[in-house]
Amino acid sequence: MEAAILPRFGDADAFEMATIPIPRPAAGQLLVKVQAAGLNPVDYKTRMGKGQAARFTLPAILGWDIAGQIADAGQGAHKFKPGDRIFGMSNFPGPANAYAQFAVVQENEFTLVPDNVPDDMAGATPLAALTAWEALYDHAELKAGMRVLIHAAAGGVGHIAVQLARITETYVIGTASAQNHPYLKELGANECIDYREQRFETATAPVDVVLDGMGGETALRSLDIIKPGGVLVSLPSMFKDDPDVLARAKEKGVRVVWMSVRPAGERMEQIAALMAAGKLKVKVAASFPLKEVTKAHQLLESHHVQGKVVLLPN
Numbered sequence: 536m537e538a539a540i541l542p543r544f545g546d547a548d549a550f551e552m553a554t555i556p557i558p559r560p561a562a563g564q565l566l567v568k569v570q571a572a573g574l575n576p577v578d579y580k581t582r583m584g585k586g587q588a589a590r591f592t593l594p595a596i597l598g599w600d601i602a603g604q605i606a607d608a609g610q611g612a613h614k615f616k617p618g619d620r621i622f623g624m625s626n627f628p629g630p631a632n633a634y635a636q637f638a639v640v641q642e643n644e645f646t647l648v649p650d651n652v653p654d655d656m657a658g659a660t661p662l663a664a665l666t667a668w669e670a671l672y673d674h675a676e677l678k679a680g681m682r683v684l685i686h687a688a689a690g691g692v693g694h695i696a697v698q699l700a701r702i703t704e705t706y707v708i709g710t711a712s713a714q715n716h717p718y719l720k721e722l723g724a725n726e727c728i729d730y731r732e733q734r735f736e737t738a739t740a741p742v743d744v745v746l747d748g749m750g751g752e753t754a755l756r757s758l759d760i761i762k763p764g765g766v767l768v769s770l771p772s773m774f775k776d777d778p779d780v781l782a783r784a785k786e787k788g789v790r791v792v793w794m795s796v797r798p799a800g801e802r803m804e805q806i807a808a809l810m811a812a813g814k815l816k817v818k819v820a821a822s823f824p825l826k827e828v829t830k831a832h833q834l835l836e837s838h839h840v841q842g843k844v845v846l847l848p849n
């Protein structure tokens with residue numbers, strides 16, 4: 536099979552295409568023909584030698600988001616049948632080898648792709664959707680009527696979070712550049728803030744929850760708009776335990792969570808059910824054949840993608 540191999544940590548052009556043996560599924564595992572592998576910022580951070588790089592040995596195959604058909608099953612893997620279309624976030628934060636024509640996955644981390652969801656959309660979904668779900672429902676304990684501010688609302692996690700927050704009947708405010716405001720309105724956002732023109736912390740009334748896909752100064756400034764007793768859920772792990780954020784949060788009576796997304800097969804089922812019902816749509820901004828992995832990484836690294844970028848290995 537063809538795979539995009541990373542022989543060394545480095546720039547987006549560090550990838551090389553290689554022909555390698557198709558892996559075999561062990562007990563409880565499935566062999567998946569990868570139709571779409573979604574990209575996430577942790578992919579390029581890991582490629583640079585940051586992110587989850589310490590868990591990889593070189594040469595490595597990157598990627599965690601997989602959608603595809605079951606080609607084979609290991610002993611005791613009975614949840615699905617050959618040919619079923621499944622999707623999930625595989626083995627995160629350990630290696631999952633998604634940037635290849637075939638990958639071996641744990642069946643308990645995967646679920647069936649709804650018939651109305653195309654492969655590219657399915658591959659774009661798992662990590663971002665699991666993150667948005669865990670942030671809003673587990674950490675922020677979102678409830679109807681709350682006010683929620685979502686940073687980077689047009690991005691991979693953000694555009695899903697806007698939809699989940701609206702499904703929960705919260706009042707949603709999203710930050711994005713002005714060109715993305717019509718899109719955020721389409722997703723159901725009640726208010727949009729152009730972070731380039733306005734200081735978000737004074738542009739709207741106080742909120743109960745901030746979902747922060749930016750970190751750093753954005754996390755710190757977010758504490759000025761959260762009500763006492765509210766919560767800041769911050770995603771970029773490089774800013775974890777920032778002492779300035781912790782000190783200001785204490786002063787303001789705000790809870791701060793730096794989360795790290797966890798695999799969860801049963802949650803993938805809930806996400807799939809929303810997609811089947813047409814309530815959650817994941818946007819694929821661009822898709823690339825596997826051999827154009829460098830271009831795909833360069834696009835994602837621009838940090839201005841609306842929705843998601845995927846690789847199509849087959």
Ligand SMILES: NC(=O)c1ccc[n+]([C@@H]2O[C@H](COP(=O)([O-])OP(=O)(O)OC[C@H]3O[C@@H](n4cnc5c(N)ncnc54)[C@H](OP(=O)(O)O)[C@@H]3O)[C@@H](O)[C@H]2O)c1
Nearest residue numbers: 576687689690691692711712748770771794795796839840
């Ligand atoms: N800890 C975890 O478990 C976890 C899980 C998932 C993601 N993450 C992290 O969360 C971050 C976001 O991930 P993602 O997949 O959503 O990223 P992404 O898709 O690359 O985000 C792109 C979006 O960011 C927006 N943006 C850029 N600068 C902005 C600013 N200053 N203010 C507001 N929006 C801005 C862009 O909108 P415009 O084009 O309009 O500027 C674009 O739509 C990354 O650092 C990622 O590593 C962490």
